[in-house]
Amino acid sequence: MERSLDLVNKGPVMLLTGYQTPAAIRRAGARRIESWLRNRKVRGVAALARTAVEAAQAQQTALPGETLAAAMVVRLAKGVMALDEEIAELNALIEARFREHPHAEVIRSLPGMGTKLGAEFIAATGGDMDAFGSADRLAGFAGLAPRPRDSGRASGNLRRPRRYHRGLLRSMYLSAHDWEVLSTS
Template sequence: MSCGIDWAQDHHDVAVVDGQGAVIHAERIGNDAAGLARLLEILCEHDPHDGRLEVAIETSRGLLVAGLRAAGRTVFAINPLAVSRYRDRYRSSRGKSDAFDAMVLANILRTDRDAHRPLPNDSEQVRALQVLCRAQQDATWDKITITNRIRALLKAYFPGAVAAFERGGKHRLESPSCRTILAAASTPREAAALTERRLAALLRKAGRKRGVDAEATRLHSYFHTEQMSQPAPVEQAMGVALRGLVRQLDAICDALAELEALIDTAYRAHPDGPIISSVPGLGVALGARLLAEIGDDHTRFADARALKAFAGAAPVTRASGRSTFVHARRAKNNRMAAAGYVWALAAVRHDPHWEARYRARRAAGDRHVTALRKMFNSMLGKLHHCLTTGELYHPDDAFRPLAPAIATPAA
């Protein structure tokens, strides 16, 4: 028998089917502790082998999934797109209901269990690290979005600030110095009223310690350069909007600092941390992201090819008749793919072996992104070997010289 759960925000539909696909139990439970208790009772009632009744659901997160895993149940997270394809097997009319979807999920395990994988048996330490890393990655993306909005707003009424912080100096719009000055002077008139002494005080408040007076003089000259301006009421309104964006950026930067400290502690405490950090290009930030997405269940991926497909590094081949087309994989773990691009770029810059391989790919005609993706594909294979065997990365083993060719006697 198998069980399927169609989850929702307020309730969940449960269906248990037997070996012939007949529904032997169907019930709707609540999304609360009582609903979870009732679900565990249903599983115990219909479980003939004490814990072997497996559960299929369309999500891998949430309190319901956490409760099932804590109870020792094997949970399969089925892709909703795959569920929609299976649904057409039972109803050509494309009819749909929550109870029907629960039955479809249960039958997916009954018929095609081997085509799907259960949730990995990761430790609580890695699951906590995954929450922290994903929150940090989301905050980083939000930081980029807010920074771009600030840049676009400044160009609309205060282009001198963009020139002062991004073109004329080493500051960026998300830097503490820029945020502190823009919060104190959010319009061109307010910035022009700042003296060099006041600018130096704001720079020190932001944490700058060296070259404060020279930087204050430079900013003062930029703020006093003649430039186009909006009408005074419009300029004041845009200044209010800018201060709101700067406050959001301040909150995101504070959250990032806290998350980075927690990630550093959790990553260094994990036993797989030294193995991952031994690979060129992987420090704490990237190593933690890869560990969080790969997990510490070393039986999750049957081989390195499965890990490469999961990360989106392995290509996809479409062949039909005489035509064959190889292209990059679209269905992938986007978080891991984003970290892989940065990882490959860092390895090229800091390791001569990977730099030589990158140059060879470029000489063969690959574009920059294609060469980095192929390097990411190769690097994942080596990382998978290190994690599976528990060995640290060593360049002599990763790049073994080719054996000399055996000389053949002349004819």
């Protein structure tokens, strides 16, 4: 089952909340599983049901702890689905809170900045751009601007700063990467 189903998607995880063992899947058959999944608003039910039944047909061996493992799988699958719902709710809260910020539209207009990166940017800067004074100071705070280390006759000796805000640097690099990906495609 694990090899044939992609447990990252919602459909296979939903399948595991109802059918865990190969024997139960073989007993139910593709049609019953298909209608069960369709009632739970899963997409691609025909292919998923067919794949599950084929995997169950290939495994005829019943293990001694199969019923206990099936009960644990149900709990884990329901926990994963609850976490997915909670993540979706938190993302909606973050997006709503970000849109309330007075500079949200300006930040979203920056190349590569979306809602999540914009929220990270506001969190890293404290939401107040006047605190930096200039773009150079913001770049220095983010660790994007090199620091001069001149001494005596040596000048133009630039080094990477050792102290900088790693969260702000991350949001800047990710936005630049997103912009690069968008501009090349």
